Amino acid sequence: MKSKRIFAMALALLLVFMGAAGCSKKSASSSDSIKIGLVFSLTGGTAISEECMYNSALLAIEQINAKGGVNGKKIEYVVKDYATDADKAAKVVKEMILEDKVSAIVGLYTSSSRVAVEPILEEYKVPLIYPTFYEGETPNQYVVYTGSVPNQQGDYFVPYLMENVSKNFYLIGTDTTYAASINKQAKDLIGKLGGSVIGENLVPSSTTEFSDVIAKIKDTTKDEGCVIYCNLNGDSGTAFYTQFAAAGLSDKYTIASFIMDESFSTALGSAAVNTYASVNYFNSIDSEANKAFLSDYAKKYGEEKKAAVTAVGESTYDAVYLLSMALKKCGDKITTDNILTNFNDLTFEAPQGTIKVDAKTHHIYCKARVGQVQADGTIKTVFESDEVIAPEPTK
Numbered sequence: 001m002k003s004k005r006i007f008a009m010a011l012a013l014l015l016v017f018m019g020a021a022g023c024s025k026k027s028a029s030s031s032d033s034i035k036i037g038l039v040f041s042l043t044g045g046t047a048i049s050e051e052c053m054y055n056s057a058l059l060a061i062e063q064i065n066a067k068g069g070v071n072g073k074k075i076e077y078v079v080k081d082y083a084t085d086a087d088k089a090a091k092v093v094k095e096m097i098l099e100d101k102v103s104a105i106v107g108l109y110t111s112s113s114r115v116a117v118e119p120i121l122e123e124y125k126v127p128l129i130y131p132t133f134y135e136g137e138t139p140n141q142y143v144v145y146t147g148s149v150p151n152q153q154g155d156y157f158v159p160y161l162m163e164n165v166s167k168n169f170y171l172i173g174t175d176t177t178y179a180a181s182i183n184k185q186a187k188d189l190i191g192k193l194g195g196s197v198i199g200e201n202l203v204p205s206s207t208t209e210f211s212d213v214i215a216k217i218k219d220t221t222k223d224e225g226c227v228i229y230c231n232l233n234g235d236s237g238t239a240f241y242t243q244f245a246a247a248g249l250s251d252k253y254t255i256a257s258f259i260m261d262e263s264f265s266t267a268l269g270s271a272a273v274n275t276y277a278s279v280n281y282f283n284s285i286d287s288e289a290n291k292a293f294l295s296d297y298a299k300k301y302g303e304e305k306k307a308a309v310t311a312v313g314e315s316t317y318d319a320v321y322l323l324s325m326a327l328k329k330c331g332d333k334i335t336t337d338n339i340l341t342n343f344n345d346l347t348f349e350a351p352q353g354t355i356k357v358d359a360k361t362h363h364i365y366c367k368a369r370v371g372q373v374q375a376d377g378t379i380k381t382v383f384e385s386d387e388v389i390a391p392e393p394t395k
Helices: 001-029 047-066 086-098 111-124 153-162 177-192 210-223 232-246 262-272 290-299 311-330 336-342
Strands: 033-040 074-081 104-107 127-128 144-145 168-174 196-203 224-229 253-259 276-279 346-349 353-357 369-373 379-384
Touching: 033 047, 033 086, 047 074, 047 104, 047 262, 047 290, 047 311, 074 086, 074 153, 086 104, 086 111, 086 127, 111 127, 111 144, 111 177, 127 311, 144 276, 144 311, 153 177, 153 253, 153 276, 153 311, 153 369, 153 379, 168 177, 168 210, 177 196, 210 224, 210 232, 224 232, 232 253, 232 262, 276 379, 311 346
Parallel strands: 033 074, 033 104, 104 127, 127 144, 168 196, 168 224, 224 253, 253 276
Antiparallel strands: 276 369, 346 353, 369 379
């Protein structure tokens, strides 16, 4: 009887062990996905700019998965809203890493949010693919940048404006790391080219009343007019363009901005017409790759949303595809070191044209473009560099 009990206990233990082993095996075999994080402002001051980024990321993931995923594994994603708040960005990125166990993160728009999460990326050694054009200063080893940097924007924008609009510039922007850096770079270039900076304002991100600023610009420039070099984020940008247009000053003053894009131009209507933008992508680009991208975007989100596809949206689409290519090269060894190394020299036939990741800086080679907003809200390319331009971030 005792031996039977011992046998029964042994059998039970064996079954438990086999069950546990079976669960473990099932878990391993059901590991048919790669988890990544998406972090965007779905609410907050820059939600208008980040909606297209989020949409484009989902579109790219859907397309990649429909083609078999990455080495047969589907891309699984976790979404977090950082609500245009740098502290919240740091919080949700840490959650993604520790709780959701993501292999990589795509997203963020503001420079302050990117800077806030960098210590977390460094501590836990997780890569971020950052899709936004930025000031190009102090790049981080755990970040891959799929937006443009100033030598691919301002170095072409300022000379174009001086030749075609005015040699006088009034600088205005949100009081952020990005706007302060862009203004500094612009001042240096304007001075070298013989232009004049006749005024400058950096305003809090919550600013939506600009009557005093507009009066100051008029008082400073008198009848000479100028380029208003405007890099105001989110709701501040919308308010400034609207109030400037209402003041009836467009005959002497021309607004030019890195931040103007199709999400703003379609939302602002007549207030944006004839203003200038400088990014590496406009959705009016006439190429097969761009037509296919916009067609797929329209099928998923509608024709109205397609009209508001932006450079940061396109760069997010590129970011997801480039990440999938880097992950594919990892095979079964998906580590941060492998992911980052595998970005080296990756090329992608993007909607904007062929882009390449610089192995040394992990920024992209891309074209410089200047555009002018048309009456229908589209942005017409009025200048395009002949070749892609090597990125030159600074340290």
